[in-house]
Structure formats: structure tokens, C-alpha cells
Amino acid sequence: MAAKFSTALDIHCSIPYTSDTKSSRLAIRRFTILCNNSTSKSPKNVNLDIDSPRKQTPSLSEQLKPLTNTILDDPPNQPRILSKPKSTWVNPTRPKPSVLSLERQKRSSYTYIPQIRDLKNFARRLSECHFSNDAFLAVLEDIPHPPTRNNALLVLNSLRPWQKSILFFNWIKTQNLFPLETIFYNVVMKSLRFGRQFELIEELAFEMIDSGVELDNITYSTIITCAKRCNLFDKAVEWFERMYKTGLMPDEVTYSAVLDVYAQLGKVEEVMSLYERGRSSGWTPDPVAFAVLAKVFGAAGDYDGIRFVLQEMKSLEVQPNLVVYNTLLEAMGKAGKPGLARSLFEEMVDSGLSPDAKTLTALIKIYGKARWARDALDLWERMKLNGWPMDFILYNTLLSMCADLGLEEEAETLFDDMRKSDHCRLDSWSYTAMLNIYGSVGNAEKAMALFEEMSKVGIPVNVMGCTCLVQCFGRAKRIDDLVKVFEVSVQRGVKPDDRLCGCLLSVVSYCKGDDADKVLACLQQANPRLVTFVKMLEDESTSYEIVKEEFRSILTNTSDDARRPFCNCLIDICRNRNRAERAHELLYLGTVYGLYPGLHTKTPEEWRLNVRALSVGAAQTAFEEWMRTLARIVQSEEEQLPEVLSANTGAGTHKFSQGLANAFASHVEKLAAPFKQSEEKAGFFIATREDVVSWVQSKAAAAV
């Protein structure tokens, strides 16, 4: 009997598909406000006054602030509007606010240089020479043509890494042959960006300001993206604001760079605000901007936001490119919409675009997490048939998908292909995916062989691999192997996390005597408080108050996604150690602490107990609790039962986790409760009101 929740499989494989669209509501509401309020709400706050460059314009954050206040004043249930935004700027005394220039900055035209070959070779020598000043100067002696403006620019453009770019730049400066225009700074900055040298970039920028060299949109976007890559987001915003203050309008490249800054910070509100103000300035965003929008909604798992992006592109007649599709597909996955991802992919292929490895990685991952075996395998076939591009991440994603779907043979074939392949190597991801499969199917022999192979080829086991192995050996009751693998992993640097502890705890729940003690000894190293708590639960004399306090404190120190597994395991432990009432206490506490949202749902026609996220023991406990409640209601006649009562265990779409429905069925039978497994709805147990009422009455009669 496999405890559904407590398998490492469930711990690892359940993607936190979130249906929470709070952020989108906010974003869309914000969007609505932005569409409507420009006529009524004080426009001075949104207006970037460019007509008087001497007057300092308010900074971006100052401008955002009043908008934030506006949204807080908004009635909470305003309907969402996803229509094409219309500019409604009608205040004649003020100009239409403009936040970006609709013209991209022009780039200087390319000048042909006949001695390009010589200079490129020279640049390569500079790039390859020693980093010391002397070595560099020695090569400089051999410059094949005089360092005119264009020659110097060409060399500078071909130089890497950044240290060399700086050396050459400084050398040109000392030569004093021509003024250093903006483009020279821009080229050096780009090189510095590759080296993530934000401080040096900023130094150069100040040098430009001091010496009166103009900073243009290319300069700013380079500074901003460098700050972004160095995770200096406040710096990125600071430079964006600085450009307004100097009277320079960002063009769409700089603008979408900043959109992405907010996107990476997860600030949906700010992204939407900037986007909307760009739109009302007459901007038609290009695919890059839409990719940024898609990313921000994807990160928030926000389906409404994704729909908004699609609709915007449609109404503005912007054709998505491959990157936009890839980002949208990824976003669909995060929003838990595998079906829509599938149709979006077909739309993409129909439009004539060919998927790349990233596209396929996103889709395969989505199908795997959704347990859509048919679609995953069909796509895999199509990939092979069409010769669509693969890379090592896609290979590993296919392996993980096999783990999600329990495709042991397919995974082994792929694993061997990868082993033989020249263009991809087995790495820790590949091995971990295989360990996940063997852990799921309970193939302890192969799991052990793989573990030994890993140490032989020098690929360290990570915490997830260790968890899979613990699960595998626990299920196989090979407790000595479990202990060995745990000890070795910890010695080699694996830091046990809450998932691993949950897995150990689940093994404890179905082990007895010595075996349980051995596993508890492992758990003792990883989480001693949990072991103490298990002992408290077993001890009859522990009071409810103490259990409650200690449990709360343990949960507080447990990561979110491991809390329910912990509670499930602890309930199982109580039931398997003859502490049934304590199991009821823990279930009650778990419910109070919000670990089982929606456990019981009511409509006028039907009351339902949802035990899909519960372990076998927890599901049994919940069912008993429910029966007690129903009996009390029937006897006290305080409330009318609905026509239908049902319990949902889930059908166990996962190949290896179909144990819950069976265990539940036998528990129902043991209690002689009148619930029947539904023929047409898999995973449902159903009783009518009459059944329950007469069952309660006959039990009451028997008790007299």
C-alpha cells in the first residue's frame, strides 16, 4: 500500500500549478484604471513634461507612487477589461504624456575599411596576449595601420575580454588623435557588460558626463542591462530615471530593457504601468516587449495576464516570433494550462515557425507534469521524425518526463543513447532523473547500481537523488542500504532538506522496531526536533496542548511544500502505532493550520470530502471524522443532509500512486459505511442521504 503523498515521487513530481490569479486581477485592474482614469485623475502625476527640459521631471518612482495610491482606492470588484487599450487623453491644457520616443535611435552607418583583415588579426593578437601592461604594449607596437578613428573602432569592436578593451581604450585616449565619441564608450561598455563589470561601466558613464560626451540610448540600455545582469536592479532603475532627468527620452529598446528589470523583480504592477503608459504614448510594442510581458505573467502563473498578452498582440497585429512563443508556452505551463500550451504550439507550427530546443523543452516538461503521456510521446515521435533540434537540457527534460510518467524502458533507452552520444553527456540531472524513475517503480537493484556508477564516474549525488534512493530502499524494506546511502550522501556534502526529511519520515511510518529506529537515527542527524516529536506522539502521556505547541513550532520551521507531507506522515505514524485519537488531533491541527484547504466542500446538492492530497492514514482519519460529524447531524437533526455525499480519492493518474483509492475502499468496507465506488467517475465514492441516514440509525440501534 503506497501512501500517496508520502512517496518521493509525489514530493518531487507535483508541480505547484497555481490557480491564484490575484496578481492578474491587480494587473488587469491596474490596466483598466490606466485606460480610464487619465481624463479624471490628476494628470500631472502621469505626465512626463518634456517641453521644458530645464525643469526637472519627477523620477519614475515618484510617478509610480500616485498610481499605486490610485489603485488602492479602487473598488475591489471592478470587472476586468481585456480589450484593446484606447487612449482617452482629452485634457487639452496638457500634452499627451509621452514616456518613450517612438523612433529608435539611429545607428551610424557602416564604413568600409579595406585593411579589415590586418586589423582583425591584430585585435586577435591583442586579445590573446598576456594581461600585463607590458605584454599589451609590446603587441601594440605592431599595429599594422595607423590608429585612425575607424581603425581604432574596428579593433575595439573585436577585442575581448573586457580587460583588453579597457587597456586599448585607455591607450587610444593617451594617443589623443581624435575625440572619443559616444560610440567608443558604448563599445567598451558592451565588453565590460560581458564581464559583468558594473562598477567600471558606471565609472565610464560618469567620465562621459564629466567630459561632456553625450550619453545616448545605446549607452543607457547597456548600463541598464549590465546592472540587471549583476542583479543591481535599483541601479538599473536609477539610470533609467537619470535619463529622463537629463531630458533624454528612452526609445523602445531602452524601454523594454527596463520593463524586463521590473519583470525580473516580479513587479507585475510596475510592468503593466510602464507598458500602459508606453501604449498611451502611441507605442506599438514589438515582439521583444511582448516576450517580457509574457515572462512576467508566466512567473506569476497568471493565466489572465497571458491571455491579455495574446490578445494585445492580436489586436495590434504583432506576429509572435519564436522567443515570444517559447516564453508564452513556458508561461502556460506555469499557469497550469497544458491544453492551451498544446494548441498554442500547433498555432506556432501552422504559422510556419519551426520549434527549437527551448520550445520542445517547455512542452515536454508541461506534458510530463500534467501526466499527459500520449501527448508527450507523440511529440517525442514528431521530434525524431522532423529532426527538430535537441540539446542536453532537452535530453534531460525527456528523462524527467519519463520519470513523471513512469516510462522506465523509454528512459533506459534514452539514457543509453545519451551515454553513447558524442554531443551530449550524462550529468547529475540525467542520473537524478533515472534515480527518480527507479525510486518510483521500486527497482532497488538498478537504483543501487546507478548510485555506485555515479561515485565511480565522479558525479555527486544531490539531495534529490538521495531522496529518491531513500524512497526506493524504504519501499523495498532494504533499510541497511537506505542507511548506507544516506550516510554516504551526507558525508559527500548532501545537505538534507525538508523533502528528504519527509521521505525519511514516511519510511518511519511503515517500518517497525529496529528498522524504524535505524531510519529515525538518520532523521536525527537531519532534523532532531522531528524525531523528538515522533517520540512525543508515541508517548500516551503527552498532552494535547504540548502536541499542539510543538507541532506548530515544527511547521513554522518547515518549508511550505513539505508541511502537508509532514502532517500526513505523522498521522500515518500515529495510526500504525495504535494512536488513532492522536491521528485525529493532528488532522484537526493540520486543518487549522491550513494544510488541507478544501478538504470538505458543500453545495446544496452535495457534500464532498476531498482526500486526494492525503496519505492513506490521513484519508482514513478524515473519513472517520466525517462519519462522526454526519452521525451527529443525523441524530441531532440540526441540519438537513444533501441528496448526495461523496468522497474523492482521485483516480491516481500516476502509474505508481494508485494505492489511495484501494486503501480507501477497504477502509470504507471495514467501517461498513454505505459509500460505493462510482462506476462512471473514477476515484469517487458516493452515498445517498437515505443510505447515510439509515446507516447511522442502525448503528445507533446496535449500540443500545
Place this chain on the structure above:
DNA sequence: CTAGGGTTAG
């Protein structure tokens, strides 16, 4: 990396 923006893995 040929002066600037966006996308892949428990």
C-alpha cells in the same frame, strides 16, 4: 559578443 532589449531543467 562587430555600439543597445526578450526564452530552456527536480
